[in-house]
Amino acid sequence: MAQHFLLSAKARTLSLAKVFRMGEDAAYGLFCEMRWPETDGEAVCPRCGCTDSYFLKSRRKYKCVACYHQFSVTSGTIFASRKLSFTDLLAAIVIFVNGAKGISALQASRDLDVQYKTAFVLFHKLREAMAQEFADVKLNGTVEIDGAYFGGYVKPENKKADRKDRRLSFNRSGKRQCVVIMRERRGCSLPFIVANEGDAVPFVRDHVGTLATIHADEGTGWDALYAGWDTRRVNHSVQFMDRGVCTNQAESYFSRLRRMEIGTHHHIAGRYLNAYAGEAAWREDHRRVDNGSQAMTLTGAAMEAKVSRLWKGYWQR
Structure with missing residues (x-):
């Protein structure tokens, strides 16, 4: 090994x-x-x-x-x-x-x-x-795109009968934000902060070349991508990779950012989330570079x- x-x-x-x-x-x-x-x-x-x-x-x-x-x-x-x-x-x-x-x-x-x-x-x-x-970056080739939600912790109630499903939007604190990562395979990573996953489509228009191939999951927010790019989807409820189509590089980025939030900083204030998301992208892009x-x-x-x-x-x- x-x-x-x-x-x-x-x-x-x-x-x-x-x-x-x-x-x-x-x-x-x-x-x-x-x-x-x-x-x-x-x-x-x-x-x-x-x-x-x-x-x-x-x-x-x-x-x-x-x-x-x-x-x-x-x-x-x-x-x-x-x-x-x-x-x-x-x-x-x-x-x-x-x-x-x-x-x-x-x-x-x-x-x-x-x-x-x-x-x-x-x-x-x-x-x-x-x-x-990340300034003026244009992504090309195969670009993976995905979103994940960070921040806005809601403490569960003491009694089980009083607890609510915190995954539902109307049970959240309103501070939860979506980090969308666009990651070029063997290239640069570009994060954005939006309210909902689908709100990142205008950023895709500005930073992804029209000849690029986009890999995304089955989230409905990515349906609009078919209008401008060769878009390929993978259903994560069935499999993580479908004939070479996957978002594994995007998930790798989210794994690093999630560990930064939970294990290192414990809490990331909403107005600083963009800075920490950019740091995680920089670390991902330089992960095979020596520390010097x-x-x-x-x-x-x-x-x-x-x-x-x-x-x-x-x-x-």
Whole structure:
């Protein structure tokens, strides 16, 4: 029997011990390389684009020769106004990517010896950077599509006679939302949050090529797909696969997201469900990538992302 990738040595190329041994200067140099890869880590002014600058060593800042603008390696990124050291920042990214089914902010706050608020906001900034990979994505080939409901827990009554069927829509709390995943086989995953499964059809029109083949289950919400795509269905009450038609890749995504909700975070607030759904999609797409490459990919995405308008000053409202 073949060994699972996560159990192999190939999956482990970066450890926390290695991060802390590299020191603050090496960690700072790594962030510079991620911020300015075109110049091999040499500073580029974000205001005028000049490549000549003075380095203010006492504050780790640069001063542009042309426009005299002062900036740092994290200026204009989601790490702007950071207080953590670069070593701790890199360690937080490694801790984040090492969780195959996510990692709670409470656990990270203990590992890094920071406030829960700090870990919570930092991880959401990383999820925002992850979401950049899904921008303007167009799926082609064989695309699996499915939906599952998350959130909106209704506590059962004490007495059995008073309990209601919580699967029925009129017995729910009204907070339950549907996560719809469109997953290209051997390609990208694209999640969306809608009220009901069938509401995702307009998103399919925008993000799935007309020559694609769509695999879906027998949910009535997917009947409209026949109008624009080669759509093939499988009846899950009878079988999981019918002559090659299945939604197994979509179910794999839901398995990861469900374990994130139940086993790691225990509760996901409705307005943050889209962020966690995007994180699960990113982890699925990079599940066969070693943790060192995952950390560098996420660091590069974070250094390319602009200042977060949602999470900057979150606790100060």
